[in-house]
Amino acid sequence: MSFLSLIRRFARPYRGLVVLNLMFNLLSTILSLFSFAAIIPVLRILFGISSVDVTYVPLSGAMRLDVWLTTAKDNMYYLLSEQINHYGGGTVLAMLGLFLALMTGLKCLTAWLANYYMVPIRTGVLRDLRKQLYDKIVSLPIGYFTQEKKGDVLSRMTNDVNEVEASIMSALDVLFKDPIMITVYLLTLFVISWRLTLFVLILLPLAGWLIGRIGRSLKRASKRGQEQTADILSQIEETLSGLRVVKAFNAEQKLRARFDRLINDTRLTFNRINRRYYLAHPVSEFLGTCLIAIILWFGGVLILSEHSTIDAATFIYYLIIFYSIINPAKDLSKAGYSIRKGTASLERIDKILAVQSTILEAADAHSISALNEAICYEHISFGYTPERLVLQDIDLTIRKGQVVALVGQSGSGKTTLADLLPRFYDVQQGCITIDGTDIRQLRLRDLREMIGYVNQDAILFNDTIYNNITFGVDTSLPAPDGMSWQQAVERAASIANAHDFIMATEQGYQTVIGDRGARLSGGQRQRISIARAILKNPPILLLDEATSALDTESEKLVQEALEHLMQDRTTLVIAHRLSTVRHADTICVLHEGCIVEQGRHDDLLRRNGYYRRLTDMQADSSRNEDAQHA
Numbered sequence: 001m002s003f004l005s006l007i008r009r010f011a012r013p014y015r016g017l018v019v020l021n022l023m024f025n026l027l028s029t030i031l032s033l034f035s036f037a038a039i040i041p042v043l044r045i046l047f048g049i050s051s052v053d054v055t056y057v058p059l060s061g062a063m064r065l066d067v068w069l070t071t072a073k074d075n076m077y078y079l080l081s082e083q084i085n086h087y088g089g090g091t092v093l094a095m096l097g098l099f100l101a102l103m104t105g106l107k108c109l110t111a112w113l114a115n116y117y118m119v120p121i122r123t124g125v126l127r128d129l130r131k132q133l134y135d136k137i138v139s140l141p142i143g144y145f146t147q148e149k150k151g152d153v154l155s156r157m158t159n160d161v162n163e164v165e166a167s168i169m170s171a172l173d174v175l176f177k178d179p180i181m182i183t184v185y186l187l188t189l190f191v192i193s194w195r196l197t198l199f200v201l202i203l204l205p206l207a208g209w210l211i212g213r214i215g216r217s218l219k220r221a222s223k224r225g226q227e228q229t230a231d232i233l234s235q236i237e238e239t240l241s242g243l244r245v246v247k248a249f250n251a252e253q254k255l256r257a258r259f260d261r262l263i264n265d266t267r268l269t270f271n272r273i274n275r276r277y278y279l280a281h282p283v284s285e286f287l288g289t290c291l292i293a294i295i296l297w298f299g300g301v302l303i304l305s306e307h308s309t310i311d312a313a314t315f316i317y318y319l320i321i322f323y324s325i326i327n328p329a330k331d332l333s334k335a336g337y338s339i340r341k342g343t344a345s346l347e348r349i350d351k352i353l354a355v356q357s358t359i360l361e362a363a364d365a366h367s368i369s370a371l372n373e374a375i376c377y378e379h380i381s382f383g384y385t386p387e388r389l390v391l392q393d394i395d396l397t398i399r400k401g402q403v404v405a406l407v408g409q410s411g412s413g414k415t416t417l418a419d420l421l422p423r424f425y426d427v428q429q430g431c432i433t434i435d436g437t438d439i440r441q442l443r444l445r446d447l448r449e450m451i452g453y454v455n456q457d458a459i460l461f462n463d464t465i466y467n468n469i470t471f472g473v474d475t476s477l478p479a480p481d482g483m484s485w486q487q488a489v490e491r492a493a494s495i496a497n498a499h500d501f502i503m504a505t506e507q508g509y510q511t512v513i514g515d516r517g518a519r520l521s522g523g524q525r526q527r528i529s530i531a532r533a534i535l536k537n538p539p540i541l542l543l544d545e546a547t548s549a550l551d552t553e554s555e556k557l558v559q560e561a562l563e564h565l566m567q568d569r570t571t572l573v574i575a576h577r578l579s580t581v582r583h584a585d586t587i588c589v590l591h592e593g594c595i596v597e598q599g600r601h602d603d604l605l606r607r608n609g610y611y612r613r614l615t616d617m618q619a620d621s622s623r624n625e626d627a628q629h630a
Contacts, residue, residue: 010125010128010172011121011125011172013124013128014120014121014124014125017117017118017120017121018121018176020113020114020117021114021117021118021121021176021177022176022180024110024111024113024114024117025110025111025114025176025177025180025181026180026184027110028107028110028111028114029180029181029184029185030184031103031104031106031107031110032103032104032107032181032324033184033185033188033321034103035100035103035104035107083095114176114177115173118172118173118176121172122172122173125172126161126164126165129161129164129349130157130161132353133156133157133161133349133352133353134157136352136353136355137153137157137352139357140352140355140357141357141358141359141424141425142419142424142425143358143384143424143425144355146384149230149234150234150237151230151231151232151233151234151235151236151237151238152230152231152233152234153352154230154233154237155226155229155230155233155234156230156348156349156351156352158233159226159229159230159233159345160226160345160346160348160349161345161349163222163226163342163344163345164342164345164346164349166338166342167338167339167342167345171335171336171338171339171342174328174331174332174335175332175335177328178328178329178331178332178335179332181324181325181328182325182328182329182332185321185322185324185325186325188321189318189321189322192310192314192317192318192321193299193302193310193318195302196295196298196299196302196310196318199295199298200291200295200322222273222340222342222344222345224269225266225269225270225273225344226344226345226348227348228262228265228266228269229266231262232259232262232263232266235255235258235259235262239255239259291326292319292322292323292326295319295322296319299315299318299319302315303315358426359423359424359425359426359444361443361444362440362441364441365441365442365443365444366437366441366442366443367442367443367446368434368435368437368442368443368446368447368450369446369449369450370450370539371400371434371435371450371539371540371570372400372435373399373400373435373436374397374398374399374400374434374435375397375398375421375432375433375434375540375570375572376396376397376398376432376433376436377394377395377396377397377417377420377430377432378395378430378431378432378433379393379394379395379429379430379431380393380394380395380396380417380420380427380429380430380431380432381393381394381427381428381429381430382416382420382425382427382428382429383428384425386428389428389593390413390416390593391413391416391417391420391593391594392593392594393430393594394417394430394594394595395595396417396588396595396598398570398572398586399570400570401568401569401570402570402571402585402586403566403571403573403581403583403584403585403586404571404572404573404584404585404586404587404588405573405574405575405581405584405586405587405588406418406572406573406574406575406588406590407575407578407581407587407588407589407590407611407614408589408590408591408614409591409614412590412591412592412593413590413592413593414574414590415544415574417590418542418544418572418574420432421439421451421540421542421572422447422448422451422453422542423439423440423444423447423448426440434447449538450538450539450540451538451540451541451542452472452533452536452537452538452540452541452542452565452569453533453541453542453544454526454529454530454533454541454542454543454544454562454565455529455542455544456544456545456576458517458522458525458526458528458529459516459529460513460516460517460520460525460528460529461516461517462512462513462514462515462516463512463513464507464509464510464511464512464513465502465505465508465509465510465511465513465528466486466489466509466510468513468517468528468532469489469492469493469509469528469531469532469535470485470489470532470535471532472532472533472535472536473535473536480537486509488535489509489531489535490509492531492532492534492535493509493527493528493531495531495534495561495564495565496527496528496530496531496534496561496564496565497527497557497558497560497561498524498527498528498530498531498561501524501527513528523557523558526558526561527557527558527561530558530561530562530565531561533565534564534565538569539569539570540569540570540571540572541565541566541569541570541571541572542571542572542574543562543566543571543572543573543574544574545573545574545575545576545577545580559580575587577618578611578614578615578618581601582601583601584600584601585600586598586599586600587599587600587601587604587611589604589609589610589611589614591610596609596610597609597610597611
């Protein structure tokens with residue numbers, strides 16, 4: 001990535017700060033030239049050549065630039081000679097030393113001001129990058145994350161962003177400063193001796209080519225290193241999530257061996273990266289020293305020639321300026337390495353930022369706030385991949401106020417059918433309508449605002465109970481029914497059978513419940529989740545059987561809370577325990593992505609079909625469990 005493309009991408013929102021930074025960097029560079037210029041008269045005094053055969057000539061604006069510069073230099077020498085004759089060499093040296101200190105002080109002040117205005121650019125760019133990445137991840141459809149490894153996404157948000165900070169952001173300091181210094185110094189060198197400077201510039205492309213070879217290899221190796229780091233994070237995340245299974249199957253050694261291979265391969269990759277990175281400084285220093293040696297030889301030849309345009313003192317000033325170019329040039333070359341190294345991480349970040357969401361809102365999308373008639377699934381077919389359909393030609397009507405249950409074996413498409421309603425995914429064939437309008441023609445926010453969701457694994461956040469319950473509402477607006485939000489939250493918790501256990505916690509509704517609600521039991525988490533849905537008060541409910549993993553006492557409390565929640569609402573229930581949906585208005589039996597039976601509980605039993613076999617299997621399973629407990 002080039003310097004200009006970096007500036008356009010990262011620094012554009014901070015144009016004012018960039019201008020101030022560049023201005024103070026320019027001032028700092030010019031002041032450093034003035035401080036270096038004090039060396040020439042000091043050397044002339046020390047070498048005893050302060051007496052010069054020149055006279056004072058007034059400067060005229062009509063002069064050519066080279067004549068003007070020569071006249072200005074001769075006038076300075078004339079004035080210096082006059083001061084030495086009048087005050088003596090020692091006094092003039094003291095005055096030159098004072099001038100040198102003053103220029104250096106101003107140079108340091110302007111350099112600090114340049115860095116002062118660079119700090120908010122660096123921190124702001126990093127904040128913007130993190131915000132863009134997080135906003136993108138939140139906006140992407142769920143389908144994207146079923147195809148990507150969670151560890152890889154985490155790696156891009158952490159390691160890759162940190163690499164961009166360490167590499168590209170630190171390089172911005174150099175890119176805003178060193179090109180100015182190098183440009184001003186080179187112009188000064190041309191003014192002093194264009195022949196010598198032209199000779200130097202002929203040698204520089206060779207040094208740049210050698211440095212560029214190292215930089216190109218860094219980008220490839222760095223990209224591989226970040227991919228391997230993502231694999232490490234993926235294994236750590238999988239290990240932590242499945243630790244019970246790991247221990248139950250005595251698979252610790254197998255995972256250790258796989259992890260050892262990953263970290264050893266990563267170590268070897270980063271060995272290559274860092275060795276090449278650390279090669280940058282010695283290579284650039286060696287090339288700089290070679291250039292100095294060649295300049296000493298060529299400059300000496302020019303000084304010793306009969307028609308020399310520079311004397312020994314000016315040549316030393318030339319060397320000081322040229323040597324001052326070496327450090328910024330080395331920093332610039334290292335910045336080039338850093339940019340190439342960080343670009344690999346930036347490309348991985350850009351892959352996420354460039355992803356286009358497949359869940360799009362129509363330009364003329366309609367607003368919706370209520371369900372008046374029915375939800376209709378019309379000849380729905382859907383698959384996560386084009387090769388395999390999970391749902392095939394589904395027809396289903398859910399009328400307002402009805403409770404419709406989806407039952408069937410695992411993998412039959414129950415959860416997928418429910419996930420299509422809030423447009424977590426879009427159907428490939430057919431359409432879903434609400435009151436006759438295709439949901440793809442509705443505003444996505446309005447559609448999801450109408451739907452409450454309680455799933456089998458209650459998703460809570462590492463926050464207070466109050467904030468988890470109010471997660472789905474805007475507390476900056478007035479609370480319903482003239483209550484305060486605290487009163488509304490307590491009412492929702494009471495309906496969900498959660499108020500008593502909440503008040504028994506350390507800080508009541510302000511108790512922090514830990515990662516994914518780890519400080520609560522399964523039944524308590526479910527009741528908080530139900531309270532969240534009650535407070536949202538949606539007209540449509542999606543219930544992914546919330547009681548299947550609970551003990552009998554917790555199941556009873558959660559079931560009561562669900563019954564309160566379902567009152568006067570249109571509900572789609574995913575049922576794992578058939579006993580919980582006996583009173584549903586309609587039960588849909590799914591098998592291999594198709595609705596094979598549909599009706600009420602008693603009607604389906606009388607048909608003696610697939611539903612009857614499911615109920616008999618669950619009854620046998622329950623009797624076996626009761627016998628074992630007995």
